[in-house]
Amino acid sequence: MATNQKIFPIIKEILFHMTTPTYLNALRAFEAAARHQSFSAAATELHVTSAAVGQQVRTLEAWLGVTLFHRASSGSTRLVPTDVAREALPDIREGFDRLRAGLERLKEGSLNTGLTVTVSPAFAAKWLLPRIERFQLAHPQTDVLLDTNLRPVDFVVQGVDVGVRYGAGQWPGLTASKLMDEEMYPVCAPGYSLLKKGRLPKGKLAEATLIHDLSMAADPAYPTWRTWLDAAGYVDINADHGLRINxxxxxxxxxxxxxxxxLGRSVMVREDLAAGRLIRPFGETTCPLAFAYYVVHRPEVAELAKIKAFRDWLISEADA
Incomplete structure (x- = not known):
């Protein structure tokens, strides 16, 4: 108890005196190391070296005069918070949450009402851009900055407010709300040379050029032409040939x-099918997907007006 009486006032001092970055960074390093039970994992999260995290924790221990970690066992790299550290962690995390929320409110109330949105290039081109004007008309005070990138982004480091991601619905550090489910089926142009009365005869399927989407190739669970052909009963058709695009x-x-x-994903091909630029040469044969589209953002900004407005607008557009 005496140690807690000593540590809590110091924690408050660090959290409320932002002019002491050394100790604030040390406190962040301690919280991350305690959560991951590892200096190296904390270093990855904080974008510093493992040695730097260890030094920051030792700096904090020296200033507080307490030990914050001990090793799980001899030779182990797993860190175990001491009793005093474990008792202090909820207050430290609450303090950081309040700091983040306060900063977000300051940003929300400033003259800069920009909203940075991250989506894939394909989702932007095929779904979001044809609709985004409706959001801007409804919220003229919010300037949208659209970041279209295939690589993962760090929402904190890159100042991203909200995004749409495609996957199984779990991304560390982000809250995900399902936006749309999706199906997959073959599509082609209505003038494709192998068609007969808008359908592709089974005898012609082996001659067709299969266009492969490599944008999700890193995920072994993502369906491929082999997946669809087997599910549709075309197990004898070679799925390895064709054109590959990322x-x-x-x-x-x-x-x-x-x-x-x-292989068209239903969300992506909706407008092209409606406009007649694409058709479904196998009729209604389809392949449900385990993946879906999700609206994602950091949990601490969930109640900000601009985040709620954009999230609600996306969901209403998806339901239309």
């Missing part, structure tokens, strides 16, 4: 340009 929008454009058959 951008989903470009895959669909190649199909529109009569380059072959593409």
């Amino acid at each position: 951008n989903s929008a470009a895959v669909l454009q190649a199909a529109i340009d009569r380059q072959g058959l593409a």
Whole structure:
């Protein structure tokens, strides 16, 4: 108890005196190391070296005059918080949450009402951009900055407010709300040379150029042409040949340009099917997907007006 009486006032001093970055950084290093039970994992999160995290924790221990960690066992790299550290952690985390929320409120109330949104290039081109004007008309005070990138982004480091991600719904450090489910089926241009009365005869399927989407190739759970052909009963068709493209929008454009058959994701091909640029040469045969689209953001900004407005608008557009 005496140690707690000593540590809590110092924690408050660190949290409320932002002019002491050394101790604030040390406190962040301690919290991350305690959460991961590892200096190296904390270093990855904080974008510093493992040695730097260890030094920051030792600096904090020296200033407080307490020991914050001990090793799980001899030779182990797993860190175990001491009793005093474990008791202090909830207050420290609450303090950081309040700091983040306060900073977000300051940002929300400033003259800069920009909203940075991260989405994939294909989702932007095929779904978001045709609709974004409706959000801007409803919220003219909010300037949208659209970041279209295939690589993962760090929401804190890169100042991202909200995003749309495609996957199983779990991304560390982010809150995810399902936006849309999706199905997959082959599509092609209505003028594709192998078609007969808008359908592709089974005898012609082996001659067709299969257009492969490599944008999700790193995920072994993502369906491929082999997945669809087997599910549809075409187990004898070779799925290894064809054209390979690492951008989903470009895959669909190649199909529109009569380059072959593409596996269309229902969200991406909706507008092209409605406009007649693409057709479904196998009728209603489809393949449900385990993946879906999710609206994602950091949990501490969930109640900010601009985040709620954009999230609600996305969901209303998806339900339309």
